Amino acid sequence: MADCIKCKTWNPDDKLVCWRCQTPLPKPEPPRRKRQLSSTTILLVVGAFFLISWLFFQLFVLSPVGR
Numbered sequence: 888m889a890d891c892i893k894c895k896t897w898n899p900d901d902k903l904v905c906w907r908c909q910t911p912l913p914k915p916e917p918p919r920r921k922r923q924l925s926s927t928t929i930l931l932v933v934g935a936f937f938l939i940s941w942l943f944f945q946l947f948v949l950s951p952v953g954r
């Protein structure tokens with residue numbers, strides 16, 4: 888929700904230039920919370936992957952392969 892620096896007109900976030908005076912709009916800074924959330928999500932995904940790998944390993948070792 889950035890206002891134009893030249894004509895103070897409201898512009899949507901996805902607009903790169905002002906719809907009224909065509910002045911380039913400054914890009915809004917990405918929130919830091921999103922970065923923390925994504926890193927937490929990556930940790931969760933990696934943890935789930937290791938857990939599933941460990942479960943598969945246990946099943947493979949414990950299951951009888953002879954028959």
Ligand SMILES: [Zn+2]
Nearest residue numbers: 891894905908
């Ligand atoms: Zn403008």
